[in-house]
Amino acid sequence: MMSKDLFSQWLGIERLEERVGYCKLRMTVRPEMCNGFGIAHGGISFSFADSALAFASNSHGRHAVSIEISISHISPIKIGDVLIAIAEEKSLGNRIAIYEVRVEKPSGELVALFKGTVFRKETTWNV
Amino acid sequence: MMSKDLFSQWLGIERLEERVGYCKLRMTVRPEMCNGFGIAHGGISFSFADSALAFASNSHGRHAVSIEISISHISPIKIGDVLIAIAEEKSLGNRIAIYEVRVEKPSGELVALFKGTVFRKETTWNV
Amino acid sequence: MMSKDLFSQWLGIERLEERVGYCKLRMTVRPEMCNGFGIAHGGISFSFADSALAFASNSHGRHAVSIEISISHISPIKIGDVLIAIAEEKSLGNRIAIYEVRVEKPSGELVALFKGTVFRKETTWNV
Amino acid sequence: MMSKDLFSQWLGIERLEERVGYCKLRMTVRPEMCNGFGIAHGGISFSFADSALAFASNSHGRHAVSIEISISHISPIKIGDVLIAIAEEKSLGNRIAIYEVRVEKPSGELVALFKGTVFRKETTWNV
Secondary structure, three states: OHHHOHHHHHHOOEEEEEEOOEEEEEEEOOHHHEOOOOEEOHHHHHHHHHHHHHHHHOOOOEEEEEEEEEEEEOOOOEOOOEEEEEEEEEEEOOOEEEEEEEEEOOOOOEEEEEEEEEEEEEEEOOO | OHHHOHHHHHHOOEEEEEEOOEEEEEEEOOHHHEOOOOEEOHHHHHHHHHHHHHHHHOOOOEEEEEEEEEEEEOOOOEOOOEEEEEEEEEEEOOOEEEEEEEEEOOOOOEEEEEEEEEEEEEEEOOO | OHHHOHHHHHHOOEEEEEEOOEEEEEEEOOHHHEOOOOEEOHHHHHHHHHHHHHHHHOOOOEEEEEEEEEEEEOOOOEOOOEEEEEEEEEEEOOOEEEEEEEEEOOOOOEEEEEEEEEEEEEEEOOO | OHHHOHHHHHHOOEEEEEEOOEEEEEEEOOHHHEOOOOEEOHHHHHHHHHHHHHHHHOOOOEEEEEEEEEEEEOOOOEOOOEEEEEEEEEEEOOOEEEEEEEEEOOOOOEEEEEEEEEEEEEEEOOO
16 A cells, blocks of 8 residues: 555655554654644644554455544644554454554654544455 | 645645634645545545644634544545635634534535634734 | 434433434433533433434434544533534435534524434335 | 432442542443433443543542543443443643543443543632
């Protein structure tokens, strides 16, 4: 997925770890990701977490599309900050699955908490 | 805000209409905003709506920071699609305010529905 | 649905208006619905809105089950308050539908804003 | 709080464990909590989790009021089911705190996942 995902590439996302239902990603905040307050636009931590959701939820081989997501912004993210996203599967049903993504500083400090619900299609990645 | 907001500029956001507690924005989806499925990354419609939230919630002159947001993805967004975001104030308290942002096609078709809760600081834009 | 829904009956819900994808309900807050602060427990406005969601989303004849819901609590609700819930369909897909429910005082003051996403089963009410 | 909270009493909530920022509760689903499908009304698991949120978020001694909550319904809850709610603090700021509440069967099976954001007032419980 990552090789064709131009926006994840623009974000500069690196994949640290991936297994079924889980992934861990890293990125660094650049000036062009920031808003008028000198801090990262709210869309940056969301987009980063959303990539983690996509990788984790599609890891079972079936297409998964996100239907409803919430994000809590906990502390401001600044230019140069390194961010880690950790996506974990909380529930896996036939049609619906739920993931939590923690966006952290390398110190483990939580900066955003993301919950995503996906719809699992019947189509698979290798068909 | 917009003149210093490099990420909103990267998104190509144009401001169609703004008044207190309200704004209407437009953007066009470019190839570098898309994911591996050939459709816009979920972070694009979120980021676009989040800019609308920022403009509308800061329009009262006090700093507003988003604390909790949810987004429903309704239909896929493709390269070349023109998107309109319409932010409306649903509730304005002294500390907490709530906004709904509709992300639509120019035809009025709803493609994403966003709800944002902001914390209103005591500091103002002109101090 | 209402005739078999003992909890909606406990809440004292009255149906004011119903059509496909829409309903309007009324209830009155009683002492046994309140928490230690002398105000209605957060579960009361949620439950009331959730009944409105169930009625509106099942009105098409197919079984609809809620999968993800958010509620914003805007102002406290007290013993004796009359509440109105207005459920409106925001999006109707084959599998997923989205509803907004406004919980208001009779004056039209918004006290809670609720967004519900449902999964639409293939089974129907009359089979 | 519990001694004055008539609705938590109606739910039959028992307190299994409480410490600062955490609590664990138990309840049993009764017929009058169920909807027309013969399963617990969506408001029941929400209300149960919301009581856990209130106990955990007020455990620091300052008044905390919930402003925005989301709940994912994962599997149906039936008459006679015993439910456990486990509230954990995910983030504690001066004004805003975030809690996750897991609603489980005694086997540990997750039946609902709840995320609550509270506003922390300056007033305390002992004034």
